[in-house]
Amino acid sequence: MRRITIVAVLAIALTVAISAISFTDEAGWRDGGGSAMTIREVVGLPSIAIGTNYEGTRNPLLEMYVRPLYDIPGGYDYAVPSSFIGTPLGIPAYRETIPEFNITIKKG
Amino acid sequence: MTLIRRHRNLFKYSLDALGRYRMRGAVVVVTFLIATTMISAVLFTKDGLEREAEYSVNAAPDLTIQYLKAGRVVPIPAAIGEVISGTEGVERVLMRTWGYAGIGQYTFTVIGLDLQGLDLTGGAMGAIESGRFLTPDDAGTRNIVIGKLIAGMLDLKTGDDMILLSESVEATRFHVVGVFSDQSSIYTADMIIMPLEDANAFFNMPDGYVTDFAVYTKPGADAGEVASRMSTIPNVRILDQDILLRGYKAAYGARGGVFTTLWTILLAAAALIAFSQAVVVGHESKFEVGLLKTFGFSTLDIVEVRLIESLIMGFFATSLGMLIGYAYAAFFNAPGLVDILLGWAFLPKEFRLPVFVSAESLLSIYAVTVIPLLVTTVVPAWLNAITDPEIAMRRGTA
Numbered sequence: 001m002r003r004i005t006i007v008a009v010l011a012i013a014l015t016v017a018i019s020a021i022s023f024t025d026e027a028g029w030r031d032g033g034g035s036a037m038t039i040r041e042v043v044g045l046p047s048i049a050i051g052t053n054y055e056g057t058r059n060p061l062l063e064m065y066v067r068p069l070y071d072i073p074g075g076y077d078y079a080v081p082s083s084f085i086g087t088p089l090g091i092p093a094y095r096e097t098i099p100e101f102n103i104t105i106k107k108g
Numbered sequence: 109m110t111l112i113r114r115h116r117n118l119f120k121y122s123l124d125a126l127g128r129y130r131m132r133g134a135v136v137v138v139t140f141l142i143a144t145t146m147i148s149a150v151l152f153t154k155d156g157l158e159r160e161a162e163y164s165v166n167a168a169p170d171l172t173i174q175y176l177k178a179g180r181v182v183p184i185p186a187a188i189g190e191v192i193s194g195t196e197g198v199e200r201v202l203m204r205t206w207g208y209a210g211i212g213q214y215t216f217t218v219i220g221l222d223l224q225g226l227d228l229t230g231g232a233m234g235a236i237e238s239g240r241f242l243t244p245d246d247a248g249t250r251n252i253v254i255g256k257l258i259a260g261m262l263d264l265k266t267g268d269d270m271i272l273l274s275e276s277v278e279a280t281r282f283h284v285v286g287v288f289s290d291q292s293s294i295y296t297a298d299m300i301i302m303p304l305e306d307a308n309a310f311f312n313m314p315d316g317y318v319t320d321f322a323v324y325t326k327p328g329a330d331a332g333e334v335a336s337r338m339s340t341i342p343n344v345r346i347l348d349q350d351i352l353l354r355g356y357k358a359a360y361g362a363r364g365g366v367f368t369t370l371w372t373i374l375l376a377a378a379a380l381i382a383f384s385q386a387v388v389v390g391h392e393s394k395f396e397v398g399l400l401k402t403f404g405f406s407t408l409d410i411v412e413v414r415l416i417e418s419l420i421m422g423f424f425a426t427s428l429g430m431l432i433g434y435a436y437a438a439f440f441n442a443p444g445l446v447d448i449l450l451g452w453a454f455l456p457k458e459f460r461l462p463v464f465v466s467a468e469s470l471l472s473i474y475a476v477t478v479i480p481l482l483v484t485t486v487v488p489a490w491l492n493a494i495t496d497p498e499i500a501m502r503r504g505t506a
Contacts, residue, residue, distance in 0.1 A: 012423070040167035
C-alpha cells in the first residue's frame with residue numbers, strides 16, 4: 001500500500017474510532033449513571049468532588065446562589081476568607097503545637 | 109461501471125496530489141491538529157463535568173430547604189421538619205448536617221446522614237471498595253466512610269482511626285468502617301460520611317438544629333407546586349433540582365465558553381493558513397488545472413479532486429486531534445487546560461477527570477474544521493477550473 005493511501009485509510013479509521021467512543025459515551029449516559037447513582041441518591045448532596053480546596057466550588061449550587069443573592073455587601077461567604085487567609089488548622093506551625101496530634105493516630 | 113471507474117481514478121489522482129503537495133498538507137494537518145486537540149480536550153471535559161453534575165442533581169432530593177436569618181443561611185431548627193412533612197405532596201423529609209473540615213491545606217466535605225430515615229435497600233455497597241456503608245446502628249459511634257482521596261492522602265484503611273479538628277478546635281476521633289471505590293470518586297473523593305448525630309457533635313451545632321432538609325415528594329407530585337405550598341413557612345429558602353442544574357451548567361458552560369471564544373480565534377487563524385496554502389499551491393496548480401482541462405477533465409472533476417483531498421486532510425487531522433485531546437483529558441487529566449474550567453479548584457491525582465465525548469461536541473468540531481477547510485481549498489480550485497485552460501496555463505507559468 002502506498003504511504004499516501006495509508007493517510008486516507010487512517011482518516012476513515014480515526015473518524016470511526018472517535019465516533020465509536022462518542023456512541024459508547026452517549027449510550028452510557030442514557031443508562032442513567034448505573035451503580036454510581038445509588039450512592040448519590042443515598043447522600044443526596046447535589047455536587048461533585050471538584051475543587052476541594054475551595055469550599056464554594058465543592059457545592060457551587062448552594063454557595064454560589066447565596067453569594068449573589070444575599071451576601072453582597074456583608075460577606076456571609078466564609079469560604080472566601082478561609083480560602084485566601086487560611087484557618088489556624090491550615091497552618092502547620094499551629095497544628096504542630098497540638099500535643100500528639102498527627103491526623104492519624106492509630107492504625108487498625 | 110464507467111462511473112465508478114471514473115470516481116476511483118479521481119480518488120487515486122487526489123491521493124497523488126496529496127503526495128505531490130505534501131508541504132501544504134503537512135501545514136494544514138499540523139495547524140488543525142493543534143486546534144482540535146485543545147478544543148476537544150476542553151469540550152469533552154466540560155461535557156463530562158456537566159454530565160456528572162446532572163447525575164448528582166438528578167439523584168439529589170426534589171427540594172432542599174435552607175433557613176435564612178437576616179438574609180443569611182444559618183442552621184435550620186429540626187422542628188420545622190414536622191411542618192414540612194405535613195405539607196401536601198411531601199413523601200419524606202430527611203435532616204442533613206454537612207460542612208467542611210480541614211486537614212492540612214485541604215478542605216474535605218463532612219456529611220452527617222439521618223441513617224434512620226435513609227432508604228438503604230438500593231445498596232450503597234456498590235460504591236464501597238473495602239469495608240461497609242453506615243447502618244442505623246452506627247448512630248453515635250463515630251464510625252465513618254471516607255473517600256479515596258482522603259484514604260490515599262492519610263494512608264488510611266478500613267479499621268484505622270483518624271482525628272479531625274473542628275472549627276471549635278476540638279479533636280474528635282473517628283473510626284473508618286469503609287472506603288469508597290475509584291468508580292465513585294468523582295462524587296466521593298473528598299467525602300467523610302458519618303451519622304447525623306456525630307456530625308452535629310463535630311460541628312458543635314446547637315441542640316435541635318441541622319444544616320438543611322432534604323425533601324422527597326410523592327411520585328407524580330410536581331416539586332414546584334409542593335415548594336409553593338411551603339412559601340408561608342417563615343425564614344425558609346427552597347431550592348429545587350432545576351435551579352441547581354442551571355447553576356452547574358452556567359458555571360461550567362461559562363468557563364468553557366471563554367475557552368471556546370479563544371479557540372474560535374485560533375481556528376480562524378488556522379483557516380487563514382489553510383487558505384493561504386491553497387492560494388500558494390493554487391498558483392502552482394493553475395498550470396496543472398489547465399493541463400487537466402485540456403486532457404478532458406471537467407470543472408466538476410477538478411472540484412471533486414480538491415474535495416477529496418480536503419476531506420482526507422480534514423478528517424485525518426480533526427479525528428486525530430480529537431483522539432489526542434480525548435487521551436490528554438481522560439488519561440492525563442488535561443494539565444494546563446483544565447485550569448480554565450475549574451478555576452481555583454484542583455484535581456488530586458487520586459481521581460480521573462470525567463470525560464464525555466458527546467455527539468453534539470463531535471459534530472460541532474467537525475463542522476467548524478472540515479467545512480472551512482473545504483471552502484478554503486475548493487473555492488480557489490473552482491475559480492481555476494472555470495478559467496480558460498490556455499489562460500490558466502499561461503498564468504501558471506507566469
